[in-house]
Amino acid sequence: MSATEGFSTCALPNNNPDCILLGHGSGGRLTSELIRHIFLPIFGGDELAKLEDQATLPAPSPGTRLAFTTDSFVVKPIFFRGGDIGRLAVCGTVNDLAVGGAIPKYLSVAFILEEGLAITDLTRIVKSMKLTCDEVGITIVTGDTKVVDRGKGDQIFITTTGIGEVPAGVNLSIHSAKPGDRILISGTIGDHGVAILSEREGLQFETELQSDVAPLHDLAQLIIRECPDVRCMRDPTRGGVSGVLHELSEASKVSVRLDEASLPFRDEVRAACEMLGLDPIYVANEGKLIAVVPATDAERVLTAVRSHPNGRNAAIIGEVRAERRGMVTIRSRIGTERIVPQLTGEQLPRIC
Amino acid sequence: MSATEGFSTCALPNNNPDCILLGHGSGGRLTSELIRHIFLPIFGGDELAKLEDQATLPAPSPGTRLAFTTDSFVVKPIFFRGGDIGRLAVCGTVNDLAVGGAIPKYLSVAFILEEGLAITDLTRIVKSMKLTCDEVGITIVTGDTKVVDRGKGDQIFITTTGIGEVPAGVNLSIHSAKPGDRILISGTIGDHGVAILSEREGLQFETELQSDVAPLHDLAQLIIRECPDVRCMRDPTRGGVSGVLHELSEASKVSVRLDEASLPFRDEVRAACEMLGLDPIYVANEGKLIAVVPATDAERVLTAVRSHPNGRNAAIIGEVRAERRGMVTIRSRIGTERIVPQLTGEQLPRIC
Numbered sequence: 001m002s003a004t005e006g007f008s009t010c011a012l013p014n015n016n017p018d019c020i021l022l023g024h025g026s027g028g029r030l031t032s033e034l035i036r037h038i039f040l041p042i043f044g045g046d047e048l049a050k051l052e053d054q055a056t057l058p059a060p061s062p063g064t065r066l067a068f069t070t071d072s073f074v075v076k077p078i079f080f081r082g083g084d085i086g087r088l089a090v091c092g093t094v095n096d097l098a099v100g101g102a103i104p105k106y107l108s109v110a111f112i113l114e115e116g117l118a119i120t121d122l123t124r125i126v127k128s129m130k131l132t133c134d135e136v137g138i139t140i141v142t143g144d145t146k147v148v149d150r151g152k153g154d155q156i157f158i159t160t161t162g163i164g165e166v167p168a169g170v171n172l173s174i175h176s177a178k179p180g181d182r183i184l185i186s187g188t189i190g191d192h193g194v195a196i197l198s199e200r201e202g203l204q205f206e207t208e209l210q211s212d213v214a215p216l217h218d219l220a221q222l223i224i225r226e227c228p229d230v231r232c233m234r235d236p237t238r239g240g241v242s243g244v245l246h247e248l249s250e251a252s253k254v255s256v257r258l259d260e261a262s263l264p265f266r267d268e269v270r271a272a273c274e275m276l277g278l279d280p281i282y283v284a285n286e287g288k289l290i291a292v293v294p295a296t297d298a299e300r301v302l303t304a305v306r307s308h309p310n311g312r313n314a315a316i317i318g319e320v321r322a323e324r325r326g327m328v329t330i331r332s333r334i335g336t337e338r339i340v341p342q343l344t345g346e347q348l349p350r351i352c
Numbered sequence: 353m354s355a356t357e358g359f360s361t362c363a364l365p366n367n368n369p370d371c372i373l374l375g376h377g378s379g380g381r382l383t384s385e386l387i388r389h390i391f392l393p394i395f396g397g398d399e400l401a402k403l404e405d406q407a408t409l410p411a412p413s414p415g416t417r418l419a420f421t422t423d424s425f426v427v428k429p430i431f432f433r434g435g436d437i438g439r440l441a442v443c444g445t446v447n448d449l450a451v452g453g454a455i456p457k458y459l460s461v462a463f464i465l466e467e468g469l470a471i472t473d474l475t476r477i478v479k480s481m482k483l484t485c486d487e488v489g490i491t492i493v494t495g496d497t498k499v500v501d502r503g504k505g506d507q508i509f510i511t512t513t514g515i516g517e518v519p520a521g522v523n524l525s526i527h528s529a530k531p532g533d534r535i536l537i538s539g540t541i542g543d544h545g546v547a548i549l550s551e552r553e554g555l556q557f558e559t560e561l562q563s564d565v566a567p568l569h570d571l572a573q574l575i576i577r578e579c580p581d582v583r584c585m586r587d588p589t590r591g592g593v594s595g596v597l598h599e600l601s602e603a604s605k606v607s608v609r610l611d612e613a614s615l616p617f618r619d620e621v622r623a624a625c626e627m628l629g630l631d632p633i634y635v636a637n638e639g640k641l642i643a644v645v646p647a648t649d650a651e652r653v654l655t656a657v658r659s660h661p662n663g664r665n666a667a668i669i670g671e672v673r674a675e676r677r678g679m680v681t682i683r684s685r686i687g688t689e690r691i692v693p694q695l696t697g698e699q700l701p702r703i704c
Contacts, residue, residue: 025702027591027636028695051603052526053586054421054452056518060411069406070460070513071496096405108422110511112464144423144511148702154504159462159496161422161513166408174404234405239379251403284379343380350377350500 012037012119020117025147034145038119042126043109043133047141055141057106060165067102067164069093074157076350078125080199082192082210083286086125088352089158090132091215091286092237098220099233099289101172102164104136109143109160114153125156136215138162170224176231177252179322182298184291186219186305187212187313189241190269190280192287193351198272209268214287219310223291226304231292237352239343240282244290245318245328246342257337258318258330281330282343284351292320364389364471372469377499386497390471394478395485399493407493409458412517419454419516421445426509428702430477432551434544434562435638438477440704441510442484443567443638444589450572451585451641453524454516456488461512462496466505477508488567490514522576528583529604531674534650536643538571538657539564539665541593542621542632544639545703550624561620566639571662575643578656583644589704591695592634596642597670597680598694609689610670610682633682634695636703644672 012033023030040049047055060066073089083091090107097104109129113122133140191212198209216235223230231252234244241263245256258281265280273280287310293301298316305311318330328340364385375382392401399407412418425441435443442459449456461481465474485492543564550561568587575582583604586596593615597608610633617632625632639662645653650668657663670682680692 022701023696025590026695026700027589027595028634030696031591032694050525050527051599052452053448054419054454054514054516056452056454057418057420059414059417062411062414065411066409066515067406068409068458068460068515069494070462070511072462072464072498072511074464074498074500100404100406100408102406102408106420108420108513110422110424110513112424112426112509112511142421146424146426146509146702146704148426148506148509151503152506153509154500157464157498157500157505157509159422159424159464159511159513161460161462161511162406163418163420163515164406173402175402237379238377239383243379247403282380342384343378344375344382348378349374350498352498 018119020113020115020147022115022147022149025145031145038123038126039143042130043140045139045141057141063168064165067097067100067166069096070159070161071096072157072159073352074350075196075352076154077199078155080211081195081208083213084125084128085156085158086128087132088213088286089160090129091213092352093160093162094136094138095216095235097162097164098217099235100166101170101224102166104138104162104164104217106163107133107138107140107160109140109158111145112153112157113145113147114155115147115150117155132215136217172230172232174232174248174251177248177254177292177320179254179320180295181231181292181320182295182316183256183318184293184298184302185315185317186289186311188264188266189285190283191266192285193283193348194269194272196351197276197348203272205268205271207268212285212287214310216287216289219305219308220289222304222308223301227293227297227301229294229297233289233291235289236285238284240284241290242281242328242340242343249328250326253325255321255324255327255329256318257321260330260332262315262317264313264315286352370471372465372467372499374467374499374501377497383497390475390478391495394482395492397491397493409493415520416517419449419452419518421448422511422513423448424509424511425704426702427548427704428506429551430507432563433547433560435565436477436480437508437510438480439484440565440638441512442481443565444704445512445514446488446490447568447587449514449516450569451587452518453522453576454518456490456514456516456569458515459485459490459492459512460494461492461510464505464509465497465499466507467499467502469507484567488569524582524584526584526600526603529600529606529644529672531606531672532647533583533644533672534647534668535608535670536645536650536654536657537667537669538641538663540616540618541637542635543618544637545635545700546621546624548703549628549700555624557620557623559620564637564639566662568639568641571657571660572641574656574660575653579645579649579653581646581649585641585643587641588637590636592636593642594633594680594692594695601680602678605677607673607676607679607681608670609673612682612684614667614669616665616667638704
């Protein structure tokens, strides 16, 4: 079926049930109907429509390297303010390609569905994935569906795997931060994690707090164009800003000092974190990137990032230092410096 | 950590619990320990050890195309006679690359772990994956781990995604079968599905029935070398031999007639299927391939396949015909022909 038939055709034949059965994962007629009546009409694309066991793709452009990344998504609830598990599953993998300097090209999607999932919910998620793919310009070329018995899964888990092309000359690495470098974040901290948690706990705020889930492919490319010497980029998802900076300080054998006053937060996030006893620098983001840039380029990159719709609240939040290798510290508003410990256990389970 | 340190180092530090906690999926210290003390020492490899958010890989050889495929594995039980979910997860994806004519190159692995999974079980599975990767010559270059709360998963689900290289000139497609072509299977039918089901049901046989789970990369390459005109290959997993032949007859606008007397079965499979009321041609295989070859090449390919340890019981089991498009039929031992219907619902849930 061609993509141009649009979403209007994506309903199962009348004799089908309105929820997922074990048979939808059997490889028989029900599986085939799910593919032909939901996945193919929504996702579209010639490669997927061939229904081979594997996609066959043109070799990447000469001089480029391949980027390859995978993530499973188990977020709960599966629909939340600002997004859903489908949009998250596309953005999460796109962003892991993007922060490596790659142009996202192809995506695979593997669903693990729980028996009883409403077909309408599955369809809504699949449509959301397609819209996000279109936003990025990435194509879903292959996939898989498994069904587990009721009580052995949780509605839907999605694993996406992405292939991208890294242009010649781009060599970002978390091992390459140098003392003096500045740490830039592309916007407010903690929006995704706090939005999910608020939804779970039924918290209300004056203004509605939304997940920041968004693809970062163009923001990442903008930074590389503006600053070819950018050391590395990361998206601070699970483990939050703290998690990324701990990995960075360990891998590059440096320390990072954050400046508390410069950390950008939404008022609702600050309020929720106070109420829930959370520190937002440990909380997941799904539409933010951290870039480590030479000090001399920092202000120029900041201006460029702020010119992008997804970067309006960008800030320089700290710097890389030689002393106290492997540590992350934060300088408070009154000038004292304290250690930011690495998160030990689970702060917010199933946030992505 | 380097791969040469071997498996002996793969134990968590003493202060760790003996089972998976939600915190192992948090992106904090527990996640990091799982990666550094289990995944890295066992899987090894320079690319994985970089711990970037994405693997960066050399572009494929000039003239080749990329093959790309994904599968989730939810088999129950996770350890079974002849294999385990880890070996299955590597073989399943390797085989989807192999039957497309690709040389398997890189693998990504995404784990969804249920809180409470024994670390010893995880370690055993990870070791099994590594041994299978070594058997194939494929490298695990990137991965992800998520943990879901107790009762929201089922011990372990694994999604593997593979990248392979399709040499110039290889163009296999399920759309290209032609009337007169012969259907070859590389060995006995139904071993995996019946082994799993016997284990679940506690059935005993005189000789132990084992899953046939095995990588098919070299068998597939052998067939391509022996018969460059091979139309297509498929591994008859979920949906079994019937599933593959239905897809083939529909995609190539032909019919397939099987010859009942030529179908290779183990005695234990025949006995178990009679007892359980199953038809083995619907039952999953995990170490068999079906090849569609021109009639003139069929005997030569059969001889070649039988010379391979994984192909000793290979047989020509049917032929492609022009009439009755889209149908699969079977000619019985007494010469009558009946229709093989497409499997509608679930025959054996969670078989892979």
